[in-house]
Structures are given as C-alpha cells and as structure tokens.
Amino acid sequence: MRVAQTAYARQQRVGMTGNEAVAYAVKQADVDVIAAYPITPQTIIVERLAEYVNNGELNAVYIPAESEHSALSACVGAALAGARVFTATASQGLALMWEILWIASALRTTIVMALANRALSAPINIHCSHDDAYACRDTGWIQFFAENVQEAYDLTLMAFRVSEDKRVLFPSIVNLDGFILSHGLEALYVLSDDAVKGFIPPKEPVYPIDPERPMTYGPLALFDYYMEFKKVQAEAFKRVYPVILETFGKYEEISGRRYSPVKTYLMEDAEVAVVVLGSSAGTARYVARRLRAKGQKVGVVSLTLYRPFPAGDLAKALRGLKAVVVMDRSYSFGSPGAQLFMDVATALYHERERPLLINAIYGLGGRDLMPQHVEEAFEVAREAARTGEVKEREIWLGVR
Amino acid sequence: MATPIKTLKEIPREELFTPGHRLCAGCGIPQLVRMVLKAIPGPKVIVNATGCLEVATTIYPYTSWKVPWVHNAFENVAATAAGIEAAFKALEKKRGVKRPKIIALAGDGGTFDIGLQALSGALERGHDMIFICYDNEAYMNTGIQRSGATPRGAATTTTPAGSVVPGKIERKKDLMGIAISHGVRYAATMNPAYPVDMYNKIVKAASVEGPTVLHYFCPCPTGWRFDTAKSIEVSRLAVQTRYWPLYEYEDGTYRINVVVRNPRPLEDFLKLQGRFAHLLRPENKHILEQLKRDVEENWNRLMKLAGLS
C-alpha cells in the first residue's frame, strides 16, 4: 500500500520494551499530569516518565502518589481540571484503584492508563494473568489489548485520541501482558513527534473546573436521578465503538498499520478456532499455521478491543464454525465460565447457529503458553466438532 | 499578607454558600464553610470528601455552592486536591491558566481515619492546598459511629455507653501533631464561637505557599445530643474548659490564641451533651478522670510548646 510505505518511511525503527514504548507514546502525547505508584511489572513506565519530566523532555507535573488509590484519585482531579492525564498500574494496584475506576468513568474523565497485566494474589505472583483487566470490565473504561510492543505503543496513542474525543469522553486502559510485553524487547516503528501532535489534538475539556463558571462535580443523586445518570452513561458508552473504528482508520493513514477490534487469522474456511486476548495470539497463530500445513481447518480470532466488547463483529467472525475454544488467562470462581468465555457465549447467543464452546484456562501467573497447549486446545475443538458434543466444558492447559 | 481583622463588621458580606442545603438544624459545618469562602478572596476550588457536608449540600439538582466544588470519594480528598493542584500548575506553565486556591474539606472520618494516608501523602509532597478538617468527633453521616477523633468516654453507636464498657475507652488522635510532624509551615485549630480568630487563621493559611492544615471544632447537635440552639454555647465551653485549645503553629512557633487562665470545670462542657451523660454517673468516674487528665496533659504540653509555662 503506497500510503503505508510513505508513512513507514517517516517512522523510526527502534528497539524498546513494552514499558518503554508506552512511556515514549505518553511523552509524545504531551500529557500534563502523571500520577502513579510503582508496581511490578509496570514500574518502568513511570520511571521513564519521571526521567522525561526531570530531564525537561516532557513538560508535565509528575505526582509520585503514596498509593494507587491516591494515584487514580489525583488523576480524576487533574482530568476534571482540564489536564491530559496518564497513569499506569497492575494487579493489586488496579484492585486498590477499583473504587475510583467507576468514578473516573462516570465523571467522564479522559484518563489513559497502561495496565501491565499481572495475576491477583494469593499466592502473590508478579507475572501475567488477565485478572486485573477482567476485574474492571464493568467500570465504564474502554479497554484495549496489545499483542506486541508495537501495538502497546500504537494503542497508547490511539487511547488518548479516543478518550478525549467529544463523542466519547471515557477513560481508557491499554493492556499489555506483564513481563511478556512489558519487559519484552522488540523492534517497533515510532511516529515523529509532529505526526503524534497532528493525530492527538489539544485536549478540549467539556466541563473543566473553572472559577469563572463554578459547577458542582460529583453531587449526590439518589433514587430520583441515579438511574437516569447511569442511562446517560450507558447510552454514551454505546457510541464509543464507531469512534474507535474511525480512530483505527485515521491511525492507519499516518502509520500504515491497520487495526481492527477483532483480528482473524486463517478463518476463511476454518471449522474450529481459538479466541484469545493479548500476546498469546502470536503463539496461537504459529500453531494454527503448522496445523494448517497438516490439513487441519483451524483458525485464530484475537481481540484488540475488550471494552466495548465487539460482540457483533466477533459473532460474525465465528459464523459457520463447528467448535470454538475460548482461552482465558484468568478464572471466575463459580461462574458458568471464565470471563472471556462468558462474553463470547453471550455474543453468540443471538446467532441462529452457534458453534460448540469450550473454555480453556491457561497461562495463570505467567505460566508459559507452549505450542503443544494450543495444539491440545485445537484437538479438543476438533473432537467436539467431530462428535458434535463437548466432553468437558472447561479444560486447563499446562496444569500439573 | 492582609492585616488581621478585629471585628465581625470587617467580614465580607458576599455569600458563596447558599441556604437550601439539607444539613441538620443547628449544624456547625456551615459557619466554617461561609468563613472559608469569605476569608479567601479570588478564584478557589473546594474539594470535598464524602460526609455530611458533601451529601447535604449537593443533592442533585440542587447545590449550595457558588464556587467550583468537586467530590470524588471518601478517603481521597487530599489526593484529588493534589491532582487538581498539579493540573493547574501544569496548565499555568503550558497555557497560562490562572491557578486557583485549592481547599480540601473533610470530616474527621475523611481526615483522621480513612483519609489519613492520602492526607499524609499530600502533605509530604508539599502540594499547595489548605486542608480543613471539620471535626465533629464521630462518623455523623452514617449515624454517629466512633472515629479516631472521638474523645475518650464519648458514647457513639459503635461505642455505646454499656454497663461493662462505658463508651469509647481510647484517647483521641492528635491531628495537629500529625500535620506538624509532616513539616507543614502553618497549622491551626479553630472554633465557631471565635469567628474573628477563625477568619484570621484561614487568611493566614491561604497566604502560605504549600500545604497547611486547619482543624475545626464542629458542634453536632444530632450526634452529641444537645439542643440545636446550643451549638455555639457548647463550642465556647469547649474552649473555656481547655477541652479545645485554640492555638496555631507557624514556622516552628506555637502560639495559644486564647489562653484560658481559669478554666471552667470540664463538666460544664460535658453536661450539655447526651454523648457524655453517662460520664457524670459515679460508676464511670474513672473514665471521667481519664478524660480530664487527657485535657490537662494536652493543655500543659501546648503551654510548654508555646513557652508559657
């Protein structure tokens, strides 16, 4: 594509870890306030940002908060005052922020957060699970999932533009798998500062704190108004999806990189597929390619967007399949399936013909997802397709 | 800095806090709020922790506030204020936006207990804000439960005056000491019965760059169980009995603003309030004596710090 080639020509190819790439994107987005608390595996993001600020490379105020709860609280205050705001966290830190996640969304702040996905205690662990991302699925934040370092960079830039779009006004989370992406060094293309400036226009806050126009932010609304405010928020969140598609398109124009909420791989004539989030998509594709060479009709569906959940596009992508394994890097105790499984099942419910569904639990606490695990998942799907029934609805990959 | 006022006539007329709020009759919070809004001229932003003041003054679609007012949650008022302060600092540098005064308001729950960590962090980082605690010595908004600010002996709904345990048996935390030990440049106690003193302290706090802490005695007829008409009378007695010393700390110096040479008996303050009624019964004399010792020790300590003993 000609546009893409020109775009690439103007980009620099660099080596960065996921954390460094996110920090670099945040610097280019010219944020005004950063408030954060260190937590592995996110810490390097905020360390880099502190360096940018202290070296005069980024004109922003850095608040080294005394907890994640305060970090996000400060972000809410700063965003209401009209600032462009960033924070980063993981796992326990996100859990501590949880109360304020709801408020940040309901007050329509446009905070961007990087979430270096990490398992929730106990036992304490610092490696990747998607517990943290799932735990805030209902809070009214937009959630992107990066598959590699390039995507972590690109999605961070896009998150600012989407969140601050006047048709949106919701905060965003960019998920990057802890250690796998946060600490993984990869080559990526970065845009010029000017290109970023053009892509993310200056923030135009809608109700900024202004002593000249005094307003009351976050009042009490009881049974007479609370429900109406939630309806406002719900309807507004439904309008986010098309803006994300539009932003993906605009980003492709300047970067040459195409994004889509639902990514499909070898799905054209596939009979079975796996659905994954995050960095595991690469492993799944590698296995699918190998199995295709053996004549197996397998494909991979991965999601770049988790909230708003691309239910319609996902259902479309899974149309005509015989069996699907939904891969969850988390577990939802007592639920009819893990978190992504439940979303996929709901998305498929309204389809006239539905594939058989299996839920595969994998990779908890940073357990490596090996090619044989994905092969196992495909095998289970193929057997279900063959027999027309699901033997076990829930399988655990790679557990002893 | 502005010269201190001497009379009530000098207090500005303008009201930036309107009636029509749902605080209880006789509540002691508005006297503080009105004074804050009068004593700090120019652009300002109020950041309010969850609590009586927050719920009773902003019931949608009604607000009593004619200045920007922000409520985030309960324990994070200092952090929210810090974020607003940081944002204006950044926007001033980048876009020339004028920086308003940032005033955080919280009850004793939002200050002494659940809000203490955020307060400590904000004080240590040195954000330019005035943090004001309206201390009604219990969780009044949720129905009078004890807090770290509840004095020894007081009955609350979670420290009822029982036959075995006569009210709260622990001593009240020293908020001023906590604030001062963070290295704030100015901290002061206030009381609604002393409005001129209160006004001047707010002015002083606002004139300091960096964090300052004001600790306000906030009478609560509902929670303390006294006649609504007696709010100011109870407050005055708190000072006159040395229960609530009016003092300030300024760059290393302590000053007692009302030196109570001949204190009234503590019982005069206690007997007006239902929360202390059981302390005046003979079987609870030991708790009363302990409370009296708390008051005396605190007074003597402050006199020493102020170089008056």
Add this chain to the structure above:
Amino acid sequence: MSVRPLSWRELPAAPVITEAGSALRYKTGSWRALRPVIDRGKCIKCLLCWVYCPEPAIIRGEDDGVEVDYDYCKGCGICANECPVKAISMVEEG
C-alpha cells in the same frame, strides 16, 4: 417544590450541576417548629447572629441591621441563644 423530574435525555453527560447555588430553589423553612423574631428596637447590630447562622438565613442589611429569611430558616435557635441583648425570641409556628 414539586418540579417535573428530568428524563435521562435532558441530563448532562456527567453528574455535574451547572447552575451555581441552585439550592436556593429548595426552601427549608418548612422544617421549622420555632420561629425567630427579631426586636429591631433592641438589636445592637453586632452581627453575631449573622455569623453564627448555619443556613445562612440571617440577612445582613446595608446598615448591619439583620432580618430573618424565613424561606430557609430551620428554626435551630442559635441566633436567639447567642444574641447578647436578647433581641431575638423563638416563637412557636402557628
């Protein structure tokens, strides 16, 4: 005080009250059981009642004379209790 409650379509994007001081439309005078009555002949214009009023429902005149705003006065009685010349009496609402 019955106003038509707004539908969600009429609400702002976020829970924000854009009209400063809108509580003035909410009259709390109905809470009152006792009514403060000021004897203006006795009033010395000391302004204590004005400062101590929690609503505020004491209106400070140009000459520092005071009046009660009965639209909002909840009848707490602080003004009468604190008046140094006993110029305010609390009268039962009839």
